[in-house]
Amino acid sequence: MTPIIAPSLLSSDFANLEKEIKMLNRSQADWIHLDIMDGHFVPNLTFGMPVIRAIKRVAQKPLDVHLMIEKPERYLSDFKNAGADCLSVHWEACTHLHRTIHQIKELDMLAGVAINPHTPVVFLEDIIRDVDFVVVMSVNPGFGGQYFIPNSLKRVKELRKLIDKQKSEAMIEIDGGVDLENAPLLVKAGVDILVAGNTVFKAEKPIEMIKSLKLTINN
Numbered sequence: 001m002t003p004i005i006a007p008s009l010l011s012s013d014f015a016n017l018e019k020e021i022k023m024l025n026r027s028q029a030d031w032i033h034l035d036i037m038d039g040h041f042v043p044n045l046t047f048g049m050p051v052i053r054a055i056k057r058v059a060q061k062p063l064d065v066h067l068m069i070e071k072p073e074r075y076l077s078d079f080k081n082a083g084a085d086c087l088s089v090h091w092e093a094c095t096h097l098h099r100t101i102h103q104i105k106e107l108d109m110l111a112g113v114a115i116n117p118h119t120p121v122v123f124l125e126d127i128i129r130d131v132d133f134v135v136v137m138s139v140n141p142g143f144g145g146q147y148f149i150p151n152s153l154k155r156v157k158e159l160r161k162l163i164d165k166q167k168s169e170a171m172i173e174i175d176g177g178v179d180l181e182n183a184p185l186l187v188k189a190g191v192d193i194l195v196a197g198n199t200v201f202k203a204e205k206p207i208e209m210i211k212s213l214k215l216t217i218n219n
Contacts, residue, residue, distance in 0.1 A: 003217045004193040005210055006031035006064050006173070009055070010046065011197035017051075018058050020201070025060040027210045031086070032061050033175070033195045036079075038069035041093050049082045056083025064193075066114060066135060066175065069093065073100045080107040088112030088135045088173075091119055091127075101130050112173065116140070117149050121158040128168045133193065134159060139176030148177025153189055160190030180216055187217045 007029050012020040024032055034055070037046045056063060062085035069075070072089040073096070079087055087109045094100050097113065104111035113127060114135035124134060136159060138152035156172060163170050173193035174186050183194055196213060203209035 001171075001192060003187050003191065004030040004171075005213055005217075006033040006193055006195045007200040007206075007210065008033040008035060008175075008195050008197035010035045011201040013201070017055070021055060021058045023206060024210075025058075027207045028214050029061060029200075029210050031064040031193070032059050033064045033066065033197075034084075036065060036067050036069060041070045041090065042068045049078055052079070052082040052084070059083075062086060064088075064173075064195075066112075067093075068114075073103065076100070076103050076107060080109055084109055086110040086112060086133070088114045088133070090114045090116070091123060092116055097127055098130060101127065105132075114175070117152065117155075121155055121162060124159070125162065125166070128162055128166050128170055131168075131170050133171040133173050134163075135173045135175050136191075137176055138174050138178070148179070148182055152176075153182075153185060156186060156189040156191055163190075180212060183213055183217050184219070 007024055035046055037044045039045045063083050064086040065079055065084040066088050070093055087104050089100055091113050101111045110132040112133040112135055113131050116137050136155055138148050159172055171192035172190055174191045175195040178194045178196045179199045200206050200209050
């Protein structure tokens with residue numbers, strides 16, 4: 001498949017959010033990534049349902065909603081109703097992960113599991129055939145603008161081997177510190193979806209940056 005670019009709104013200008021989303025609509029971005037933080041699972045707070053509903057009214061791309069929250073199973077239908085197309089929950093935050101993944105699927109969303117940088121890839125062995133995608137955190141979750149953790153490349157390769165071994169159809173998503181330099185290496189290692197925050201929104205010309213990312217990973 002052609003790699004997916006999913007700019008992260010965490011790095012956008014919140015004072016001009018509608019303008020930022022319309023820019024993404026005009027760009028070659030494939031998805032729009034939203035990081036939802038509760039101040040408990042991670043030491044930060046972001047946006048909730050009213051903001052997601054507002055984003056959905058403007059966005060013309062699928063919303064990739066990444067839950068960095070405790071007990072995410074409480075809110076699955078709420079996120080669906082707010083406009084999520086893809087919903088990922090953290091392995092570290094789910095007591096009954098298998099049940100939660102299938103509840104997401106029953107709500108007609110793509111179901112993903114996210115893992116923190118310290119969580120061994122092998123822990124996904126029993127769930128890998130049930131998920132639509134795996135989010136590999138390449139920074140410590142909770143804040144935007146962090147530097148890419150180099151060991152993440154090795155983890156992607158491990159995950160690709162696990163997916164192939166289990167004959168899973170799961171996609172690999174990488175989240176954190178993605179830029180023009182590491183993007184082609186990540187795709188070569190097996191990444192299907194690249195989340196890019198600062199690289200896109202702090203660029204002088206974000207639309208051109210998204211185009212450059214596309215060219216870099218497709219060459």
